[in-house]
Amino acid sequence: MIAETVCSAVAAAGLGVAAVTAYRKRFLTATRIVAYALVPLGLVMTGVVEWAAGTAFSPVAWAGFGVLGAAWALFATTRAVERRRGGTRKERKAAARSAQADAVAPAASAPSLGQGPRSASRPAAAPRATASDDFSDIEAILKKHGI
Numbered sequence: 001m002i003a004e005t006v007c008s009a010v011a012a013a014g015l016g017v018a019a020v021t022a023y024r025k026r027f028l029t030a031t032r033i034v035a036y037a038l039v040p041l042g043l044v045m046t047g048v049v050e051w052a053a054g055t056a057f058s059p060v061a062w063a064g065f066g067v068l069g070a071a072w073a074l075f076a077t078t079r080a081v082e083r084r085r086g087g088t089r090k091e092r093k094a095a096a097r098s099a100q101a102d103a104v105a106p107a108a109s110a111p112s113l114g115q116g117p118r119s120a121s122r123p124a125a126a127p128r129a130t131a132s133d134d135f136s137d138i139e140a141i142l143k144k145h146g147i
């Protein structure tokens with residue numbers, strides 16, 4: 001009951017401040033103040049204030065928040081450990097099996113990837129521009145702007 005009275009008083013005070021602001025011909029600011037002043041009144045009328053006051057002083061509600069926090073912490077911890085290990089247990093086992101199947105035999109003389117198609121000649125590299133060519137376009141832009 002006290003919370004509802006305080007919220008109503010805050011709303012009335014806000015409306016008074018808005019009236020003074022509107023009297024000073026600052027209508028946009030006065031409208032914004034009215035909007036802020038009506039929020040606590042709307043919360044009282046919808047019953048949110050009563051629910052929040054009942055929750056704030058209830059030990060069962062705080063225990064519930066504690067349980068929710070513990071559950072969130074457990075979820076976050078398991079997710080962090082799963083990321084650090086690299087996936088779920090099934091994924092790690094499948095990756096280990098595929099790595100063993102693709103391994104190179106100890107007596108192999110050639111790499112497992114093979115030589116691959118290589119061309120006899122490499123393409124000629126494009127001639128590199130000199131330092132003066134690199135900055136010529138920048139110098140032109142600066143001269144254009146008088147810098």
